[in-house]
Each structure stands twice: as structure tokens, then as C-alpha cells.
Amino acid sequence: MKTSNKGSAKPKTDKQTADQVSELTTNRLSVYLRSLNALEGAGVRTISSHALAEQFQLNAAQIRKDLAYFGEFGVRGVGYYVRDLKRHLRQILGLDRKLRVAIMGAGNLGLALADYPGFRQEGFEISALFDNLREKVGQQSRGGVPIHDIHDLKKIARREGIRIAVIAVPQGSAQQVLNLVVASGIKAVLNFSPGALQVPDGVKLKSVDLTVSLESLSFFLAQGETRGD
């Protein structure tokens, strides 16, 4: 237990500061949150780390450690109150407010992502698409997300308070578009284009590389065939 920070020279918000939490941990927090939403919907009031761990293939201590980085949310002998823990996780993950997202590239992928229901959950709002093709600008996605000229990014990002950009442009222009995103003051970017991109310090880039994912499956299949011991 580490209640009471007497003596410690950092009052802050006690925990919450979480300077050195690994991304593996925060990713798991998202997973826990999703499960808590389901549990709350099902009317479950309280859940133990063991019961939670069972749902994913995870160790219960892992879950307790993950949560302990941010505070003491559990009750010994009982577990975690679903509603409480959910509220804490939403706050830790910064989901207790609306976060506006822009999608760069109104091609197949960009348009699909703009209307993807998973993106609309938990406080995210897709506010705008950006493209450089004259004929796309002024149109909108099937779900009604407007397509703007990429040159208006800075202006619109400021006006709409866009905090996150998603890169869904072809390989060749990804770095260039990323530079525009960074210049417009956006600090968090989810990238779907393949290949290495450079961002300055203070900007978080998270990449989803579909080619790597597919090739990882290919490797698995190839192994299965060679492994004829």
C-alpha cells in the first residue's frame, strides 16, 4: 500500500502522473474498459482481477499491476466496482471529453475509416476528411463527414479543435502529409501508410502496418509447412 504521500516530495495528483507506464499497459487498459462497458450493460456490479483475466488470456496479477500504476481502485475481498473502475479508466485514458479526429486522405480507406462505427465510440468524433483532389473537396462521406482541401487543414484544425489525425494517404505522400499535420499543431497521429515516418519530439505517432500484419500470417503458414519434424 502506498497511501499518504507524506515525506514524498511530489504531491501532484498522487498517481495519475504515471510517468513511466509502458504502452503495453495502456493498451490493456483500453481492453479492460471495453470489457467493463459490457459488464455494466449486463448489470454486473463488481469484478475481480481473476474474472477479468479469464476473459482475455491474461494473468490476474498483470491486471492488478496495470491498474496499480494509477491508483488503488479495488476493494480487498471484493474486487473492483465496475462503474467506478470504468470511470477511472475513462479518465486515465482521457476519454472523459470529446476528442475530435481528422482523417487525411479521402480514398477508399479514408472514407471507410470516417464512417467506421468503432471510431465513434468512447468520445471520439470524426470531424473532417482532407484530400487534395479538387473533385472530392466539398463532398462528404456516406456518413456525412465533410471533405476539405488539405491546404485548409491548419485553419480547420484550429477552428474545430482537432487533436488527432489519421493518415490514410498513399505511401508516397505520407511523410509530406504528416508534415502538414504536425505543422497544424496536431500532436497525435495514427498512421496506416506503410514505411517509416519521422515525427519531431512531442508528437506521438502510432502506426498500423497492414503489410507487416499479413506477412506475419504468411510466416506462420510457412512455418507450419516446414515444421515437418
Next chain:
Amino acid sequence: MKTSNKGSAKPKTDKQTADQVSELTTNRLSVYLRSLNALEGAGVRTISSHALAEQFQLNAAQIRKDLAYFGEFGVRGVGYYVRDLKRHLRQILGLDRKLRVAIMGAGNLGLALADYPGFRQEGFEISALFDNLREKVGQQSRGGVPIHDIHDLKKIARREGIRIAVIAVPQGSAQQVLNLVVASGIKAVLNFSPGALQVPDGVKLKSVDLTVSLESLSFFLAQGETRGD
């Protein structure tokens, strides 16, 4: 050097068996391969682990270790021959043949993925889309991938030799569709639906969770705001 497996009771293919290679390693192999393609295109004949490491933010020893799991591909004093290493990596990753892919779900995301150029590289071929909506079956994607009835999955997967499935259906039906995929004999699955899915042993499931990715960015932004020490 570990040439000559005298004494060892496993002649096999010497290396290549690679029983315990981490997924982190194989993911990096994909990244190296992409870079080698670019280098070959640029006419570069040979590359050192240092020069490769520089491109991504990686340690050179990391690259040498990753490659060493599968054999000795380098030449001391020289580095790696680009063409040679590329060929080896393609073989290790199982990309030295055509791999056919089916996409489950002809919604926005499924259709976008079907025509995604990144998927068409390196020997992958999107052979078919599957959906359960009467009005979609018989149509095709803009790029010409035919949409079949999901009930014909087994038949078509066998006929076309489909080895990989991509799950792009709504959350609610993901597990059900995955079960059909597994029943049809497909052993490798790339999943885009959120939430935990169960697969039997011997089937590889790789999930890309867009919600988790976005929430990870949200966490980063929230930290930046709180970290006002």
C-alpha cells in the same frame, strides 16, 4: 558461428525451423524486406546492419540477431548482399509463392481493404469478399474482387486455395464468422473487429484493434495536459 550441426540430433533444414522466434522479430523482418526492396530499386548492391538500422530507429545488433535466427546471410567486412538477403527474407516469410486472401464482410471497411494496394504487394492476392446480404452477393468491389455468399466460403476457399482470411464484419458477428472461417480450414486470420475472439490451437489470429490504437493516442494527449509539474 554455428555451422555444422554435428552432434546435434536435429539435421532438419539446419535453420529455417526457427521454433522459438518472437513475433517482434518476424515483424521486423517484414520491415527489413520493405527496405531492401527500396534499396534494390535504387541500385544498391550491399548494405550493412548499421546502415539498415539507421533507417528505422533500431540497434544494428538487433538486426544481426534477427537475421541470425535463420542463418548466416552476411559477409564480414562487407555487409549483406541486398538481392540475396531479400530472397532469403521472402523465403523465410513464406512470400515466395502466391498467397490467396479472402475478406469477410463487404461493408465499407471490407471493400476498402479489398482494393487496398498495400495488400496486393509481395505475393498476396485478394481473391474474394464474403457477405451475407443478398443484394451484395454477385456484385464486386471497384477493383473487381467478387462478393460471394458467406455460406459458400468452404467451397470457394477450397477451390481457390485461400489460406488467409480478413475479418471486417461488425462486432456482433465476428466470432460467428470466425468460426465459419476456421471450419472452412483456413489457418491464419487477420481481425479488424474489436473485442476478444477465440480460435482453436493451430489457427493463428492476429488482431488490429483500431479503438485501442486511438485510445492510446488519447492517453498520450491526456498525459501531456496533466504532466504540468
Next chain:
DNA sequence: TTTTGTGAACTAGTTCACAGCT
């Protein structure tokens, strides 16, 4: 009794540093 929170032990992954080959 149940279940948390957490130090200690363990396991996995990365980087160092250098012998040995070209």
C-alpha cells in the same frame, strides 16, 4: 474467507562488446 497491492523471482527482449572472418 476472499481478493487486492506489491516486492521478489523469473522470463523475454535489447544492447554491448569483441573474437573472428573477409
Next chain:
DNA sequence: AGCTGTGAACTAGTTCACAAAA
């Protein structure tokens, strides 16, 4: 001289195991 391949050292992440709280 240059660069690989790899044990040894180190760092990060996970699991164990148990005291303390409800």
C-alpha cells in the same frame, strides 16, 4: 580496416506468492 555473429550484460515485462485489508 570493416562488418558479421554471438555470448554476456543489461533492461523491460510478466508471474509468483504472500502480507494486509475488508
